Amino acid sequence: xxVEGLKxxxxxxxxxLGAIGPGVGIGIIGGKxxxxxxxNPEAAGNIRTNMILAIVFAESxxxxxxxxxxxxxxx
Amino acid sequence: MLKKLxxxxxxxxxxxxxxxxxxxxxxxxxxPPPEVALAAEPxxxxxxxxxxxxxxxxxxxxxxxxxxxxxxxRRYPKxxxxxxxxxxxxxxxxNFIEWVVEGLxxxxxxxxxxxxxxxxxxxxxxxxxxxxxxxxxxxxxVGTIGFLEHPHGDKAGFVANGAFLTAxxxxxxxxxxxxxxxxxxxxxxxxxxxxxxLVAVFMAQYFGVKAQKLGYFKxxxxxxxxxxxxxxxxxxxxxxxxxxxxxxxRIISFSFRLFGNIFAGEILLGVLAFLIPFFVTMPFYxxxxxxxxxxxxxxxxxxLVFFSLATMGHxxxxxx
Numbered sequence: 001x002x003v004e005g006l007k008x009x010x011x012x013x014x015x016x017l018g019a020i021g022p023g024v025g026i027g028i029i030g031g032k033x034x035x036x037x038x039x040n041p042e043a044a045g046n047i048r049t050n051m052i053l054a055i056v057f058a059e060s061x062x063x064x065x066x067x068x069x070x071x072x073x074x075x
Numbered sequence: 076m077l078k079k080l081x082x083x084x085x086x087x088x089x090x091x092x093x094x095x096x097x098x099x100x101x102x103x104x105x106x107p108p109p110e111v112a113l114a115a116e117p118x119x120x121x122x123x124x125x126x127x128x129x130x131x132x133x134x135x136x137x138x139x140x141x142x143x144x145x146x147x148x149r150r151y152p153k154x155x156x157x158x159x160x161x162x163x164x165x166x167x168x169x170n171f172i173e174w175v176v177e178g179l180x181x182x183x184x185x186x187x188x189x190x191x192x193x194x195x196x197x198x199x200x201x202x203x204x205x206x207x208x209x210x211x212x213x214x215x216x217v218g219t220i221g222f223l224e225h226p227h228g229d230k231a232g233f234v235a236n237g238a239f240l241t242a243x244x245x246x247x248x249x250x251x252x253x254x255x256x257x258x259x260x261x262x263x264x265x266x267x268x269x270x271x272x273l274v275a276v277f278m279a280q281y282f283g284v285k286a287q288k289l290g291y292f293k294x295x296x297x298x299x300x301x302x303x304x305x306x307x308x309x310x311x312x313x314x315x316x317x318x319x320x321x322x323x324x325r326i327i328s329f330s331f332r333l334f335g336n337i338f339a340g341e342i343l344l345g346v347l348a349f350l351i352p353f354f355v356t357m358p359f360y361x362x363x364x365x366x367x368x369x370x371x372x373x374x375x376x377x378x379l380v381f382f383s384l385a386t387m388g389h390x391x392x393x394x395x
Contacts, residue, residue, distance in 0.1 A: 056373050060328070063335035070342070074111040 018065020209367030212260020
């Protein structure tokens with residue numbers, strides 16, 4: 001196999017595997033936030049803000065993987 | 076809602092957009108696919124100092140922020156205690172800026188407590204700087220207007236038709252042109268984000284020393300565990316090393332979070348414009364606006380939390 005092909009596989013693995021963790025994490029965050037909003041609808045605004053913040057933190061792990069994938073693919 | 080949007084003016088705008096879309100297709104104004112340039116292109120030199128397109132945009136953002144700050148505060152009287160109430164009431168744009176600053180000040184007060192007046196100027200400046208930097212990359216023309224250059228290395232460029240690049244590839248290496256844009260969103264240059272991360276982490280150390288004097292460094296070098304027994308002593312030393320590593324890791328996570336999000340967003344918009352132009356790109360523009368704001372807010376909040384963590388010693392926490 002040539003280097004280009006290996007690079008493409010490496011990039012795909014980096015983002016593919018790197019997206020699993022954050023995907024599960026965001027799912028849990030979203031689910032728990034919905035549960036909390038259902039139990040206490042008055043606090044929905046507050047919960048939503050914190051949910052978005054937590055999602056961003058989980059998402060940034062996926063973004064690290066994406067950066068690695070892009071470095072492999074384009075540099 | 077839909078009836079309100081269905082005005083003559085909006086219809087004209089929509090028709091014009093579609094007409095432009097069709098005309099550009101009929102004229103065969105095809106453009107080359109987006110090229111991913113990780114490093115910012117240098118555009119001019121001052122002496123031996125290279126000014127890249129991201130740096131130029133950073134200066135523009137700085138000027139925008141200074142002008143906005145000047146416009147909003149220029150009508151305030153010099154002596155605030157002697158001023159009449161009617162002179163202090165903001166209006167229009169000033170009102171909006173005050174709303175933004177006050178809202179975030181209240182938020183920061185909840186996190187930082189009595190230190191808020193020290194932290195707020197720094198974190199708010201970082202916040203506004205990042206948000207404007209992120210949004211400036213979404214303005215049409217930023218990243219698409221620039222010099223035509225011969226490609227570096229052995230890659231082939233594209234044939235240029237007058238001032239426009241076409242989608243036609245030139246086959247000999249080193250021939251043809253690629254685009255070196257005048258402007259580029261500052262957050263898509265790693266230099267910008269690393270600089271901000273360094274500022275944030277350095278200021279955290281500064282506030283730590285300011286609050287706890289030399290006791291702050293006890294966090295990194297701690298021999299107090301040896302008083303209990305040798306095992307605890309070694310454990311405390313290792314914890315200190317880990318603390319030092321986590322400070323350095325913060326620089327990396329700060330800078331790559333911002334860089335990755337905005338850089339990936341720009342590529343996403345570029346790629347989507349080539350998959351299904353115009354109609355699918357629109358909602359993603361909204362998403363990128365939101366992400367640009369959220370990333371600024373995340374930087375703001377993390378910097379604030381790290382500052383307040385640095386000012387809190389171990390001893391203080393136990394009394395709570």
